[in-house]
Amino acid sequence: MIKVGIVGGTGYTGVELLRLLALHPHAKVCAVTSRKEAGMRVDAMYPSLRGYTDVVFSTPEDAGLGECDVVFFATPNGIAMGEARALLDAGVRVIDLAADFRIGNVAEWEAWYGMRHASPELVAEAVYGLPEVNREAICGARLVANPGCYPTAVQLGFLPLIQSDAIALDSLIADCKSGVSGAGRKAEVSSLLAEAGDSFKAYGVAGHRHLPEIRQGLSRVAGEPVGLTFVPHLTPMIRGIHATLYARLVRDVDLQDVFESRYANERFVDVLPAGSHPETRSVRGGNLCRIAVHRPQGGDTVVVLSVIDNLVKGAAGQAVQNMNLMFGFAEDAGLGIVPLQP
Template sequence: MIKVGIVGGTGYTGVELLRLLAKHPQARVTAVTSRKDAGIRVDDMFPSLRGRIDLAFTTPDEARLQKCDVVFFATPNGIAMQEASALLDAGVRVIDLAADFRIQDVQEWEQWYGVKHAAPQLIADAVYGLPEVNREAIRRARLVANPGCYPTAVQLGFLPLLEAGAIDPSSLIADCKSGVSGAGRKGEIGALLAEAGDSFKAYGVAGHRHLPEIRQGLSRATGNAVGLTFVPHLTPMIRGIHATLYGRLSREIDLQQLFERRYAGEAFVDVLPAGSHPETRSVRGANLCRIAVHRPQGGDTVVVLSVIDNLVKGAAGQAVQNMNLMFGLPEQDGLDVVPLLP
């Protein structure tokens, strides 16, 4: 049985980890930390976990995380990089759900996140945790940088086209919408119901922190830099990301067949029949990316529609998928969940 620790268990990704791991056949959560809420029972804060998680939040010092087999950091950016080294030295594997180890260029990371990186020596060893791309490297990894939610939806949508040289990589567009839970579980005016409800807006148009992560992943697929315009939007829903992706065809190819072949055998990527329009509600609560590919009016523009649950395939579910790979378990363990509808 894998002994699991979760640092920062009171946020939305933390409670998603607890929900998924509560039914995992080969893993047991032994420690959940929160400095602010130490001493409070997990199921008092999250009644949905009554009868599933019999633990109280503890401080990181009291949690004895060095006794765990794997530790998830479900913390804000900048925390894991301060604590990962000690855990790795103790033989613990680490999965960071924040952005501390996602970007290989330290200077670029510091530019976008506005702080000095506390553990640049670990970045070269960190494996980017997108299983559909890095499966074998993840199996051998000690430190996994779990992808961001927008980057997961965008990369899975664009990768088949870029890998096949089917679109011009210099002029990609990612028009993306996210539910409010993507902002995290914190008191913030913009996330209040009266502020976000019954409204719709773009943000981060001049530059969003996920942009360098997406460009890095897509550039690896082509071997060259990509030109990407990425515009995120906030939508009045709790969960879900919908990415509408645009590219210019550079050669004739059967797009439906391309996507079906690329993701054949991938348990968590569902390529829908031609002409489909995936909905965010079709993946709610599940570790799934559903994709449809279109060629409007038979022209030279390709439109890919990619939907995920930002808290599952975009965060906690993908992290559990990575854990399964790291410990040689079936990828579906703990993740064989039917999406919630309605």
């Protein structure tokens, strides 16, 4: 049984980690940090965890994180990069759910995130935690950069097309929608029910922080730069991401076979039958990416529909999946959960 610490346990990804790890057969959460809530029982803040944990929030200094086997950072951007080194030096493995180690070019990261990187030397060591691409490297990693939610849905949707050399790489389009939980648990006017309900809007059209991460991942797979237009939208739902992806075909392939073959052995990617239209509610609460591929009117445009739960496969679930790989557990340990419906 490994000892787990969670830094930043009061946010949505933190409580999702707690939910998933509560029944994990090989992991026990021993420390959850929150300066503001130190001394409060975790299940007092999140009653859904009553009977599953008796952990009390503690300050990072009092949490004994250095005695853990693995520490998850479920914190805002900029926290893990300042604290990861001490934990790594103590022999603790680190999984960062924020963006501190996702982008290999430190100068580009600093430009997009508006701060100086505190541990640039760790960026080169960090393994990008998309198991469907980097499984072998994750198994041997001590520092994993957990992918963002939009990047997970988009990369899994485009990956088979790029690897099969079926599409032009200069004009990819990712038209994506997210539920409001993607903005986190912080108090913010734009996330209020009266503001986000009964409405639908695009944002970050001029440039979103997930753009360089997606572009980097796709370019690594392609072996050359890709041209990508990424437009995120906010939808009046709590959980879920729906990515509608467009590309131009450059050779005739059996698209259904391309996707089914690529993901035939992937536990957490479900390629739906031809003609399907995946719904976000079909993955709510589960660590799944469900994908359908279309070729409208038999033309040269391919449309991929990719859906995930942004808090699970897009965050905490994928982080647990990475932990399982790092410690040699079954990849689906603690993740055999059926999505919720309705």
